[in-house]
Amino acid sequence: MKRAFPILAVLTALLLTYSTYQALVIAPTERTMGDVQRIFYYHVPSAWTAFCLFFVNLIGSLIYLVRKSSKADALAVAAAEVGVVFCTIVLITGPIWARPVWGIWWTWDLRLTLTLVLWLIYVSYLVLRRFSDSSQTPKLAAVLAVFGALDVPLVYFSIWFFRTQHPQPVIGGGGSLDPRMLHAFLINLFAFSCFGAMVCWWRYRLELLHREVEEMESLESLRGVTQ
Amino acid sequence: MSPLRSITLATLMKDIRLEWRSRDAINSMLFFSLLVVVIFSFSFDPNAEESREIAGGLIWVAFLFAAVVALNQTWARELRNQVLDAYRASPAPANALFVAKALGNFILVSLLEAVMAPLFMIFYNLRALGPAWQLIPVAILGTWALVVNGTFFAAMSLRTRSREIMLPLLLFPISIPAVQSMVEATRILLAGDGSARFWIVLLLTYDVVFTTACLALFETILQAE
Amino acid sequence: MSAPEIPAAASIIIVSNLIKQFGRFVALRGVNAAFAAGKLYVILGDNGAGKTTLLRALAGLAQPTRGEVSILGKNPREACRDIGYMAHPSLLYDEMSGLENLRYFARLYDIAGDGRCQEVIRLVRLDPELTRPVGQYSQGMRQRMSLARAILHDPGILFLDEPFSNVDVRSAREMVELLTSMRDAGKTIFVVTHQAALLESGADEFVWMQAGQIVERTSGLASSPSRAGAE
Numbered sequence: 274m275k276r277a278f279p280i281l282a283v284l285t286a287l288l289l290t291y292s293t294y295q296a297l298v299i300a301p302t303e304r305t306m307g308d309v310q311r312i313f314y315y316h317v318p319s320a321w322t323a324f325c326l327f328f329v330n331l332i333g334s335l336i337y338l339v340r341k342s343s344k345a346d347a348l349a350v351a352a353a354e355v356g357v358v359f360c361t362i363v364l365i366t367g368p369i370w371a372r373p374v375w376g377i378w379w380t381w382d383l384r385l386t387l388t389l390v391l392w393l394i395y396v397s398y399l400v401l402r403r404f405s406d407s408s409q410t411p412k413l414a415a416v417l418a419v420f421g422a423l424d425v426p427l428v429y430f431s432i433w434f435f436r437t438q439h440p441q442p443v444i445g446g447g448g449s450l451d452p453r454m455l456h457a458f459l460i461n462l463f464a465f466s467c468f469g470a471m472v473c474w475w476r477y478r479l480e481l482l483h484r485e486v487e488e489m490e491s492l493e494s495l496r497g498v499t500q
Numbered sequence: 501m502s503p504l505r506s507i508t509l510a511t512l513m514k515d516i517r518l519e520w521r522s523r524d525a526i527n528s529m530l531f532f533s534l535l536v537v538v539i540f541s542f543s544f545d546p547n548a549e550e551s552r553e554i555a556g557g558l559i560w561v562a563f564l565f566a567a568v569v570a571l572n573q574t575w576a577r578e579l580r581n582q583v584l585d586a587y588r589a590s591p592a593p594a595n596a597l598f599v600a601k602a603l604g605n606f607i608l609v610s611l612l613e614a615v616m617a618p619l620f621m622i623f624y625n626l627r628a629l630g631p632a633w634q635l636i637p638v639a640i641l642g643t644w645a646l647v648v649n650g651t652f653f654a655a656m657s658l659r660t661r662s663r664e665i666m667l668p669l670l671l672f673p674i675s676i677p678a679v680q681s682m683v684e685a686t687r688i689l690l691a692g693d694g695s696a697r698f699w700i701v702l703l704l705t706y707d708v709v710f711t712t713a714c715l716a717l718f719e720t721i722l723q724a725e
Numbered sequence: 726m727s728a729p730e731i732p733a734a735a736s737i738i739i740v741s742n743l744i745k746q747f748g749r750f751v752a753l754r755g756v757n758a759a760f761a762a763g764k765l766y767v768i769l770g771d772n773g774a775g776k777t778t779l780l781r782a783l784a785g786l787a788q789p790t791r792g793e794v795s796i797l798g799k800n801p802r803e804a805c806r807d808i809g810y811m812a813h814p815s816l817l818y819d820e821m822s823g824l825e826n827l828r829y830f831a832r833l834y835d836i837a838g839d840g841r842c843q844e845v846i847r848l849v850r851l852d853p854e855l856t857r858p859v860g861q862y863s864q865g866m867r868q869r870m871s872l873a874r875a876i877l878h879d880p881g882i883l884f885l886d887e888p889f890s891n892v893d894v895r896s897a898r899e900m901v902e903l904l905t906s907m908r909d910a911g912k913t914i915f916v917v918t919h920q921a922a923l924l925e926s927g928a929d930e931f932v933w934m935q936a937g938q939i940v941e942r943t944s945g946l947a948s949s950p951s952r953a954g955a956e
Binding site: 506507510511521586589591592723725 | 784788816819833874
Binding site: 338390393394396397400401404405406408409412413416417419420421423424427428430431432434435438 | 649656659660661662666669670672673674676677678680681684694698699702705706709710713717720721724725
């Protein structure tokens with residue numbers, strides 16, 4: 274396992290270089306939107322990565338609730354933190370893209386709204402983790418993650434129906450994709466997934482180390498008192 | 501009567517009796533609700549047509565704020581003198597406590613809504629153009645949606661610093677689909693603009709899903725120390 | 726002056742390697758102990774020694790970080806009907822009278838009728854007819870009513886955390902009398918207190934705690950040289 278991480282890191286670095294080249298140089302300029310459209314290669318893959326990481330957090334939280342495994346909890350917190358970062362990227366790139374192209378900063382379309390709600394839920398998750406007494410944090414946070422997961426389909430349906438009643442502009446638009454654009458998009462999707470996985474893994478290892486240090490410190494004080 | 505029902509009822513009656521004895525809390529909450537309605541009226545002063553469009557949103561935001569004030573203070577009573585420990589040490593099931601608290605909150609918040617709603621109707625000259633009776637299931641399901649999660653998250657907040665801010669911080673994101681449903685349904689019914697059926701069904705689904713989740717997980721967070 | 730070894734068969738409470746952490750702070754550092762039935766134990770120690778944490782872990786209110794507490798062979802939550810708990814906060818509702826409070830707690834323990842509630846209030850030398858809300862009681866009355874709540878369901882084991890704190894002398898003496906008579910009737914009682922002198926004659930054993938561990942158990946109040954040296 275230890276050897277896999279540097280390999281992943283190198284692979285990710287190579288992929289990201291290649292995908293950036295693809296996105297910024299190789300892919301053709303969009304006819305109507307111009308170069309701003311290239312943000313699409315970062316906006317959507319970030320969303321995909323964020324959603325995957327939140328899913329990982331859910332799995333970790335469920336495992337923790339069932340098995341009380343400290344490693345599952347460490348994975349959950351790592352996935353949540355990195356997921357929030359990618360989610361923030363989506364929320365920032367969205368308006369940056371929308372404003373010059375469609376003249377609006379924001380739209381309540383399905384993807385963007387769902388991303389915003391997920392971002393809110395997971396920021397509240399991180400705040401809960403920070404504000405609760407550390408012996409019970411994993412349990413409370415895991416419960417909140419479950420609630421968040423139950424909420425997501427309900428959010429999806431409410432936005433979906435709202436949109437059919439009040440049609441909103443969609444960032445990204447429909448229409449077919451030039452095969453070179455599709456190629457660039459898929460490369461970026463893969464590169465971002467690897468990048469997200471790598472950072473999450475890194476954070477996970479950091480969390481495990483942090484807990485190990487805490488364990489050792491408390492074991493020391495345990496041994497320090499004779500009798 | 502099964503012990504679960506009997507304990508739930510006893511706890512609910514005890515809470516009502518305590519609330520009645522310290523009437524200041526209810527009075528100040530009622531006054532707070534009145535203030536919220538008045539301030540909203542100053543801020544949004546539309547004509548009748550527009551008001552029907554936005555009233556749904558305004559009313560439920562006002563209810564949300566009033567609910568948070570109420571929710572925060574119902575668990576506060578259990579923390580004074582650490583009475584919650586007495587419950588936790590007893591064989592009484594955790595869910596009986598949860599249901600009793602949730603029902604108590606439901607009654608309290610409904611009381612606040614009963615005061616605020618007529619005021620809204622007066623200040624905004626509201627009249628329902630759609631089937632007005634449907635506002636009742638919307639109000640009941642919507643209030644329960646806020647109260648069931650609110651009671652749960654208020655209990656979670658007991659174990660955190662900055663307890664009062666923690667509750668709305670946890671509650672608001674999770675409540676988004678419920679609030680959207682309430683607001684849309686109210687707007688549709690007031691404006692007579694189509695069927696509110698989808699939103700009512702979504703509210704019902706939300707209530708079922710989260711009531712189940714709360715009942716399943718309450719014991720876990722109650723015994724967390 | 727160490728207490729004699731307790732044979733395992735007579736132990737109704739067994740604590741094995743109990744560790745309790747609050748974040749980085751280790752409140753209990755591996756407590757091992759066995760306690761026999763029908764005795765009055767007094768737990769002593771400086772502030773921060775872990776006395777309250779130990780009591781709460783025994784009563785099932787605090788989950789161990791590691792280790793185990795066994796009460797009558799079960800974990801504390803399962804044994805809750807056999808456990809009574811009392812602390813320095815009264816664990817009572819200030820706005821209700823003593824009897825109203827006990828009526829509510831009786832429902833939690835599935836105890837029917839007023840009889841037991843009134844009996845227990847009289848046992849602590851208070852008046853069941855008193856309609857004054859508990860919030861207006863003196864500290865001595867409040868602690869006695871809190872004790873009444875703790876023994877309402879007639880538990881075999883009692884955990885009392887600072888029951889005599891800020892209590893007037895008469896109330897304190899009456900509580901001590903009640904506790905010793907309950908011990909004589911076969912109950913097992915644990916008292917955490919800074920006022921050990923009150924229980925000097927009544928207690929069976931003194932359990933000394935320091936820095937999250939039990940450092941000594943004596944049958945008299947004067948501590949042995951080994952404890953005085955351990956700093």
